[in-house]
Amino acid sequence: MRLPDYYRFCSRVRVLSGHGSVQKLPQVLSSLQVSRPMVITDSGIVHAGLLSLVKDPLEESGIPIAAEYTEVPSDSDVNTVNTIARLYLEQSCDSIIAVGGGSVIDTAKGVNMIVSNDRGAADIREIAGAGALIHRLSPLIAVPTTSGTGSEVTMVAVIEDHETQRKLLFTSYVLQPDVAILDSAMTMTLSPALTAATGMDALTHAIEAYTGLGKNPLSDAMALQAMKLIAGNLEHVVKNPSDRDGRLALAVGANLAGQAFSNSMVGIVHTIGHTVGSVCGIHHGLCVSILLPYGLEYNMHKISHLLEEIAPVLHPGRVSAASAAEETIEGIREMNRRLCTATEGAHATRLHDVIHRDGKAAMKPDHISIIAQAALGDGSQFYNPEQLDYEDVVHILEAAYWGYPLDRELIQKGHQR
């Protein structure tokens, strides 16, 4: 293992993991010296009965919930953030408990930026520029209900602005929550399809962290542990959703992947995945799951040695040394196919097969050029080992759309002409 010339690693989130760990919320609040928490979540969590798992131990300990916002939409935006922040201030809250997936936790981070801002900002859009996010924020406790985004441990928040059709990206160490509570009970109700998509999102975080330009010894180590846990448990949990130990392993895996990519950033799979998601409305986890093998094929000439290293972690006992890099990619494709079967087709393996709830195809061939153009503006490409080229992104999208392996002969970058 080589020590890089320079690196930084920071993961200041206290991670509490275990079956029933959410019961420790009262002690967590006490250790943070707060007593008027605001709970932020979405209606799906309420209907699934998960909110009561959070509220009950607080009520039993006599800790009042100072405010509650349970309607965070799946496409949460600046207006939602601003509305919740007003409620927080009106009710004199002193901390936030975010219960949900990435959207809820990112919304909570946005709220925290406003309520902790010493310049009196009332709108998240006013918080921008160097120096805007260097001071400590109010205590934030994240209770993730999916095992994918890793948002409970990352230093990133993405807030949409529907009016301007822009995504506001905030990055700062102070955005890392104070505590992440990983409890199997909080993900037990996740459907097999969402378990598969979010799990593959986490696996993509880990693999892109390990193969990207921002890697360092600690992000590598976290990524490897994450890969081991996710690859070793994802299919089993999709087939056996009530397996508590498997659920907890996925939660820890996603958390470790979050620690890894938060310190190393992601690459081409997320670059294209972000755009496919926003243009076609496809679930982020499903996007990156489909694109992962293609992104690795594109980068192959720069990362084959790294793919060889992760091969035994992802596919223990079945990889031959001679073709480990190729087998790693093929193994991911096979994993996607098995997840597709286990979810009765819901976990699509090519973009062509992703169907919206109204029965219409989510993506059409016409989208490809639009996505390719827009993807070149995505910031995550800067940490990809190989530069992105418009024509190459088109080739990747065409291959991922129709579901055939990337023809590297057609690729500009990495192809030795």
Add this chain to the structure above:
Amino acid sequence: MNENLTFDFFAQPKVISGLKALEAIALELEGYDAHVPLVLAYAAGGSRELKLLKSALKESAVSIGAVCMLDRKLSSSDIPEILETLSSYECDSIITIGSGMVQSAAKMINILHSCDTDMEHIHELPCPIPETLPSVAVLTENLDGREATNRLLIDEYRLSHDALYPDCIIIDERMMGTVPIQQISASANITLALLCESCREESLSPIVRGWIVPAFRFLGDYQNSIEKRDARLAHTNAGIYAQIAHSNTGYGPVTTLAEVFEISQFCTASEAVASILPYYVRHLHKNQRALMGSISSDIETITLQKAIDSLWTHEGQRALHEQIIAMLSSYAAKTPERGKQPMIESLIRQTDRLLAHDDHTELLQLITCMVDTSRTEIAAGGDL
């Protein structure tokens, strides 16, 4: 089979390592709204390091409030004066240059300052502890095993608390290269002990594994080029990872006994560790074979056997080892069956007195292992 997924893990320090890492300090302190740091450094050799720090802060809004140049053998009696300096110069943060005792001193004054108390009342701190001052630890290679931890030890005063973690660890390549190789080896011994103790079944979570695996690998990959600057950086990084992992897994029997020897000034912690650790590894291997196998497969480039062998390479260490074993055995009567128990009880009494260590089981097993197994047997490999 999944490993231990029930855990509570916390790592406060941000680690910044490599070329011109010192230059990051200003931004770190400004992130805490801190602009007037107290600087603690060793008088011997510290002036060069201080000069580098001043240069790194030159263009920033951070201006050093006061500097305390300390003796390498500083003691608890030095603490009040440093505390007084911190207050009288209205410092809002602490930068500590150097490894070892100076870092414990920084932790001590920080906790006393925030709790407005003195050393005699260090075990009666308020709960929760009020916010401490932002602190940056600039390290050299001669780690004592506590710098990046949530622990301090000065004379007989010892404390473990998450409030003691430094906020930022700086490992700058310009700070490397001034320490003799023997001191780096001594630090590596301690690092190895921390790593092995972190491997205990009950505490080995995936996050702990994430911190210890790269540390093991750095020790293995760089152990033969210790005189080079990048190897020194790697050893220091390994030490930091091990310390953070160990802060979350707790003291084990090796570090407990080593601390007893250190406090009683019989020998240094690293010397004690070098003698005790092989027995502990043997004990672990015997009782937690599957676990040790999985660690070894993670480590790849270093085997524990190789690492243990390296502990006994110096003649001086061998002699000390015999002395330690002789001392332990002197508690025992001539017949082992009758003699073991009083010896163990005596040691545990001593441990209790010095450390208030409440888990005797592992300690007892380790001491039994030391009495039962000869160094030759350990060195020969056997179960290892």
